Amino acid sequence: MRLKTRFNAKAGFADLWDYIREPRPYRWTFLTISILIPLVAIAMLAQESHFRPPDAPKVTFISTFAEGRSDEEIRQTNIENQKRKEAREAELAELREQKVEAYKTLGRATGLDVDEMEREAQIENAREEAAAEARRRELYPAGTTVDDSGE
Incomplete structure (x- = not known):
């Protein structure tokens, strides 16, 4: 079966014309609304917006040191x-x-017995320091140096 015979645009337009010519109340109003809804939707979707990129920031460097200081x-x-x-x-x-x-x-x-509490705190601090040292040794095996100052 051919597509041309199955989908005949001429017959479709003829049916539309016959439907429009029938005397119905508000036919022109409904026809206008049914055409305007898709046109308005297409017009809204087809609008193009252009956004200008923001201006580059203006950087001002503030130096509290004198220019050309010596190493000393x-x-x-x-x-x-x-x-x-x-x-x-x-x-x-x-x-x-x-x-x-x-x-x-x-x-x-x-x-409270603050002396006992202080001894417990010292034991806990020693435990934490030992754990930190063990972790440091685990992360940095022998032969590598670690600067404890965080630099």
């Missing part, structure tokens, strides 16, 4: 910074020690 000046700055860092660390260690003493005083006032 850089070295001196690093030494001063290291001294400030060590002073801050010492101050933090002192504050931590004061905090521990305050908690010990509070513990003694409430009837």
Whole structure:
């Protein structure tokens, strides 16, 4: 069987024309709506939007160091910074020690055995350090060096 005989556009248009010519109420309204719905959908989908790419950021470099510093000046700055860092660390260690003493005083006032608690904490800290050392040895076998400073 041929496609031409199965799908005849001429017969389809003739049927449409006959259907339109029949006197029905609101036929032109329904025909207009049925044509407008797909046209509006196609028009909405066919709209093209062009978005402009964002402007490149303007970077301003701020340098607190003087241009052309010598190696000796850089070295001196690093030494001063290291001294400030060590002073801050010492101050933090002192504050931590004061905090521990305050908690010990509070513990003694409430009837706790703070000496036993301190011994348990030291044992726990030693255990954690040993586990960390074992992990370090596992990750870095003998013959390799590890810098503990995190650098």
